[in-house]
Structure formats: structure tokens, C-alpha cells
Amino acid sequence: MIGIQDVAKKAGVSIGTVSRVLNNNGYASANAREKVREAVRELNYQPNEMARNLLQKRTMNIAIIVPNLQNPYFSELVSECERSLRQYNYKTMLCETNGEKSNEQLYLDMLDRNMVDGILTCTHDLRQDRYVKAQGPIVSFDTIYVPGQIERVTVDHYKGGALAANELLRSGCKRVLQFRDHKTKAEFPFNKRHEEFERIMRENHAECVNVLIRWNEFDDGYFEELCQDCFQKYPEIDGVFGTDSFVLHYMKYVQTQGKKIPDDIRFVSFDGASFLNMIYPTVTCIKQPIRSLADVGVRTLMQKIQGEFVSESEIKLDVELIRGISSMTKEEYQEYQRKRL
Structure with a gap:
């Protein structure tokens, strides 16, 4: 040898x-x-x-903590993080918490015991002080943030909420439904998206119905049940805003009830995971730069592991509106159909 x-x-x-x-x-x-x-x-x-x-004194392993891999956004983000980590010769240990705080704590304990070199986290079940006590490098996506200790990579949620609201207003929507998280004491960036969306809607004299979703719930059965319930309670809704999964479930259900998209109801989703490219009618989305989020998160974590100075505690990336059929005006949709003939 x-x-x-x-x-x-x-x-x-x-x-x-x-x-x-x-x-x-x-x-x-x-x-x-x-x-x-x-x-x-x-x-x-x-x-x-x-x-x-x-x-x-390195394991060459990084733990990635996510709430649920069935959610297309998280599965794509994990895939991109794994790709980026390979460039640094790191391997991935994946933790899917499914709302179990004990699962999340397990991986924080592994960091304390030097079983992994760092953590990338996308979840938020544990209190922030549990993360503060962790002994090692941590970078979060859109969740935990402790300046000088735990960096956060996020997107411009204010802009995302504004883009979505203005797109539905442009399409003529007057009574819209927004799927949103419950307000929490923690200052999570995504709350700003919901608040800005509602503010712009009300400022333009459009009704905004907020539907509060269960914390960290990603079950398809729950999505379907909630969409059916909302459709029965709010039959006059002409616009919907939510993450990709909620929007697609609602689009599916309203079509079974005889509604036409975009003639009767319009949709804008948030996240813009790549699987949307397979959906018809095409979905208007506020697209997060998932690949760039992963690259920035991994690069920041590598800097921390190597003891380098990280100049930005919170790194905010841009979002963009990708317009599809789901938010077209009647005139735009008629023109679209004419060109297809």
C-alpha cells in the first residue's frame, strides 16, 4: 500500500x-x-x-434540518445544498423534523458532540435560545437569526408580497384570499410578505381574507381539506395567494367545481419551485432564487467553519415575478388562446 x-x-x-x-x-x-x-x-x-x-478535527459532514421533504421548496433547497456542499468535499446528514422538536434537538446535540461540522437549518420548532446554546457553526434559511452568532439567508419578502398583490390587482381582483402563517413572537422574515400583501390590497380597497394555516403542516390531506373549506366559506373569492403547494391544491379543487382559470379566479404562488414548470395552466409565481440561496448559505457556513470573518449577519436575495396563465386578464387570456390557434 x-x-x-x-x-x-x-x-x-x-x-x-x-x-x-x-x-x-x-x-x-x-x-x-x-x-x-x-x-x-x-x-x-x-x-x-x-x-x-x-x-x-473535522467530520466533513453537514447536517441540514428541514421540516418536511414532501414540500417541493424544501426538497429542492436540500438538493441544491447537497450540490453546493460537494464542491467543498462535504457530505450531508439530513434531518426531517416533521414538527417534532426532539428531532431538531437531536441534530443540535450532534453539533455539540462534534459529530457534524455545522448545521444548515430551515425549520423553527425549537425556541431560539436552544440554538444560541449550540456549540458550533449554524446558518439558517429564513428562520433563526442571532447577529454575530447565527447568520440568516433570506429573500426580500416585502417585495414578494408587493409583487403578488400588485399582480392580482392588475388582473382586476377585488376579493382575495391569502394563505398565511400564524403571527408569532419570533420575527421571521416571511411574516413581512403576508403583511405587505394585505396592506397593498386594503390600500387599493380590495378585500383580503387571511386563512391561517397550521404551523409546519405539510400533509396533502390537510391542504385539500382546507381548500374545500375555504371554497365553501368564501365562494366569491376571485384571487388567491399562497405558497406553491397551497395554490396548486386550490387550483385543482376550484376546477373540479366548474371554475375556470383565469376567467373566474386568478392565482399567484410564492416559492417558484421548479416542479411548477410541469403544471398547466401555467402558474404565476414569485420565484425565490433557490440555487443561489443554497450557494450563499453553504458559502457562509464554510466561512464560519474555517474561522473566517462573515461580514453580513443577514443576507437578503431578490425575488422575481414569473407571469403565467393563472393571473392573466380576460383580454390577455383571449390573446394567448388566439395565438395558439
């Missing part, structure tokens, strides 16, 4: 020089680096990753 001493002998340098080159730690001349790389190639030397990680 080829060892580091064989590489050193082949390259004509010391074992210490080989170690510095392989670990990219410490000085080695350009000539020595080239000799070591050439020897590694010729000998097909494979470094002992476990020994290296033990030496560096």
Missing part, C-alpha cells in the same frame, strides 16, 4: 513538505508542490481521508 513516505521519496522532498502540499497548509515552494503532485499521480496515491479529518 502506497504511503506518504513513498510520495516523499518519489518527489525527493520531506514527508512534512508532502503533508503541507496535500493539506494545503503551510509553505511549500512552487517547484516542490509540482514534484509532489507529479509523484501523487504516478503512484496513484490516495490520501487517508479519515486520518486527515481526525488531524483537522
Whole structure:
């Protein structure tokens, strides 16, 4: 079995020089680096990753905590985080909490016990003080935020709420329904989206009916039951705003009840996960830059793990309106159909 001493002998340098080159730690001349790389190639030397990680006191594992993987946004975000982590040679340990605080606490305990090098979290079941007590690097997506300790990567929710409201108003909506989270004591960024949407609607003399959804509930049966209940309670609704999953369930149900989209009712969703590309009629959405969110979150976590200074405690990315059939005016939809003929 080829060892580091064989590489050193082949390259004509010391074992210490080989170690510095392989670990990219410490000085080695350009000539020595080239000799070591050439020897590694010729000998097909494979470094002992476990020994290296033990030496560096790293596991090369990152925990990603999500509330539920059935939700398209979270599943896509996890996939993008895994892709980004691979660029740093990190592997992923996935925790799906499903509303269980004990599951969330388990992964915080793993960080304290040095079983993972850091945590990316997308959930918010535990109190913030549980995260504050955690001993290690943590970066959150849209949830926990402790300046100087836990960085947060989010999007411009004010803009997202405004874009959605103005799009439904542009389409002529007068009585809209918004699926929103319960207000909490914690200052989560997504609450701003709901508040701005409602403010603009009322400012333009449009009725805004808020439907409060259960905390961290992602079951399809719950979505379907809630949509049916809302349809019976609010038959005159002509516009709907909510995350992708709620909007699609509502679109499906109203069509079974004889409603036509967009003639009778219009929709704008928030998140814009890639699976929307498979839906017809096409859905107008406020799209989050999921790939960029993952890249920024992972990069920030890597900086913390490596002991680098993180200049921004909260990093806010932009959102954009992607217009589909679901929010077209009658005139726009007629023109769309004419062009298809």
C-alpha cells in the first residue's frame, strides 16, 4: 500500500513538505508542490481521508434540518445544498423534523458532540435560545437569526408580497384570499410578505381574507381539506395567494367545481419551485432564487467553519415575478388562446 513516505521519496522532498502540499497548509515552494503532485499521480496515491479529518478535527459532514421533504421548496433547497456542499468535499446528514422538536434537538446535540461540522437549518420548532446554546457553526434559511452568532439567508419578502398583490390587482381582483402563517413572537422574515400583501390590497380597497394555516403542516390531506373549506366559506373569492403547494391544491379543487382559470379566479404562488414548470395552466409565481440561496448559505457556513470573518449577519436575495396563465386578464387570456390557434 502506497504511503506518504513513498510520495516523499518519489518527489525527493520531506514527508512534512508532502503533508503541507496535500493539506494545503503551510509553505511549500512552487517547484516542490509540482514534484509532489507529479509523484501523487504516478503512484496513484490516495490520501487517508479519515486520518486527515481526525488531524483537522473535522467530520466533513453537514447536517441540514428541514421540516418536511414532501414540500417541493424544501426538497429542492436540500438538493441544491447537497450540490453546493460537494464542491467543498462535504457530505450531508439530513434531518426531517416533521414538527417534532426532539428531532431538531437531536441534530443540535450532534453539533455539540462534534459529530457534524455545522448545521444548515430551515425549520423553527425549537425556541431560539436552544440554538444560541449550540456549540458550533449554524446558518439558517429564513428562520433563526442571532447577529454575530447565527447568520440568516433570506429573500426580500416585502417585495414578494408587493409583487403578488400588485399582480392580482392588475388582473382586476377585488376579493382575495391569502394563505398565511400564524403571527408569532419570533420575527421571521416571511411574516413581512403576508403583511405587505394585505396592506397593498386594503390600500387599493380590495378585500383580503387571511386563512391561517397550521404551523409546519405539510400533509396533502390537510391542504385539500382546507381548500374545500375555504371554497365553501368564501365562494366569491376571485384571487388567491399562497405558497406553491397551497395554490396548486386550490387550483385543482376550484376546477373540479366548474371554475375556470383565469376567467373566474386568478392565482399567484410564492416559492417558484421548479416542479411548477410541469403544471398547466401555467402558474404565476414569485420565484425565490433557490440555487443561489443554497450557494450563499453553504458559502457562509464554510466561512464560519474555517474561522473566517462573515461580514453580513443577514443576507437578503431578490425575488422575481414569473407571469403565467393563472393571473392573466380576460383580454390577455383571449390573446394567448388566439395565438395558439
